[in-house]
Amino acid sequence: MRWTLQPKADVNKVQHIQEALGVSTFVATLLVQRGIETFEEARDFFRPQLSHLHNPYLMKDMEKAVNRVEQAIANGENILVYGDYDVDGTTAVSLMSSYLLSIYPNVATYIPDRYNEGYGVSYLGIDFAYDNDISLIIALDCGIKAVEKVAYANERGIDFVICDHHRPGDTVPNAVAVLDPKQEDCNYPYDELCGCGVGFKLIQALAANRNQTIDDLIPYLDLVATAIAADIVPITGENRVLCYYGLKVINSFPRVGIKALIGELKKKELTVTDVVFIIAPRINAAGRMEHGQHAVNLLTETDAAQAAFFAKDIEEYNANRRSLDEQITQEALAQIIELEEENHSTTVVYNESWHKGVIGIVASRLTETYFRPTLVFTKSGEKLAASARSVPGFDVYNALEACADCIEQFGGHKYAAGLTLLPEKYEAFKAKFEAVVKATIDAKLVTPEIKIDAVLPLEAVTAKFYRILKQFAPFGPMNMTPVFMTEQVTDTGWGKPVGETGDHLRLVLDAPLPNERKSLTAIGFGLGDKYSLITNKRPFSLAYTIDENEWQGAVSLQLRVKDLK
Missing domain, CATH: 3.90.1640.30 (inorganic pyrophosphatase (n-terminal core))
Structure with missing residues (x-):
């Protein structure tokens, strides 16, 4: 994983919004990163109104x-x-x-x-x-x-x-x-x-x-x-x-x-x-x-x-969709290995029997696995149809536009698109798409990225801070859940792999607060193999979001770990 720290927010803007709202430096920084620099902009952000809709x-x-x-x-x-x-x-x-x-x-x-x-x-x-x-x-x-x-x-x-x-x-x-x-x-x-x-x-x-x-x-x-x-x-x-x-x-x-x-x-x-x-x-x-x-x-x-x-009925359709999705994903992964294309800049796979209704989901799954622009093709009448998915930062629509001479029809967005082409154009398209992407994609984009909003001491993870963070919702593109990094963290010794096969990692971090708490729990899904990094009080760095954990009626703060190193 590639950890990328957001560019430092303008100190004067942070100070201005901090004083205007009476919030911490961390909250003010998150607001400025989202383009919110005045009291009025913050008010509109925290209190959306239907009157804000345009004519x-x-x-x-x-x-x-x-x-x-x-x-x-x-x-x-x-x-x-x-x-x-x-x-x-x-x-x-x-x-x-x-x-x-x-x-x-x-x-x-x-x-x-x-x-x-x-x-x-x-x-x-x-x-x-x-x-x-x-x-x-x-x-x-x-x-x-x-x-x-x-x-x-x-x-x-x-x-x-x-x-x-x-x-x-x-x-x-x-x-x-x-x-x-x-x-x-x-x-x-x-x-x-x-x-x-x-x-x-x-x-x-x-x-x-x-x-x-x-x-x-x-x-x-x-x-x-x-x-x-x-x-x-x-x-x-x-x-x-x-x-x-x-x-x-x-x-x-x-x-x-x-x-x-x-x-x-x-x-x-x-x-x-x-x-x-x-x-x-x-x-x-x-x-x-x-x-x-x-x-x-x-x-x-x-x-x-x-x-x-x-x-x-729709629940039944969804269950069938999930089953097909898993099956086709496995077949596509096997095809990539068989074609020995692991080192390509793109993933392009085809099987005429694949269900057209799930190739978009499969394309997303393959993108998550190989982290590169991906197309999954199937037969559709006399033509081939594909769903395209991309990685953050790369415009797959523009790449398809550069291959227009091989394509019958295409449309979509920067990160997701669909297209059809004639069967005899498939190999030419595949080669051209690979060449276009290889020539235009930034090499760093093919490594998964964690965008970190701010460096945060664990002492700043308080109930009050979390209450304010929740008001940043609804989260989504351009307003993602804030991701924080803390360095020189140690586990109390109670951390351990959890889950049936130890796939996940539960941490109990040294994070004292005066008269309040001595430790803070964290969960890293899929990070069980990193257990050795936290043993024997060795310090490590965490990338995480903050959320709540409810257990037997009690609610407490916990960290949702995205990666540690």
């Missing part, structure tokens, strides 16, 4: 979008809410359709089949709209590159309103309105919204047009928070406000579909991490294993008994 009409084409939806309602037109089959897409469709149905009855939903139609707007979806006398499609989390598809729809008398957050291509579709803050000529103040977030801005504008307030839209924020967490967008600006309030909804009065998914969880309060690892995989499993429409049915259901029935 939706600042987004390019918002007025056109609202006018077209209102025209459809006034004329009694049929509206189709269309979205991708992943969490961002299905939550966005659930959000938009449930809002529209609260004001207008003629609304249907459509999620493309991952296997028959593939990603994004499809000709089959447009034909479905035509056959059902639908004259307006609202596309969510997709559509920004659907130039030919939108032209096809226009020929058939079907208008499009696009709500997307992916990077536009050279040409933008000829839709009635294109809402995408990543367009160069869009001056919206925040461009890191997810697809569901862009959809929320549209219903915010529609609501304002109908004299509704932001408070009327709070019940929809559980969907927005789920999408923000699952799509791994920065937890800054508007995303942080939406996620903050969305988590409140999830923890207090979630829609019956999310409540059915959460089930009998013993946790008092769900965090972004819980959404990522508990709620999101189950919603995703519908589109991976069966059909994304199952997720929409669950998320829009209002009857608790029916929602429980849908959730049971």
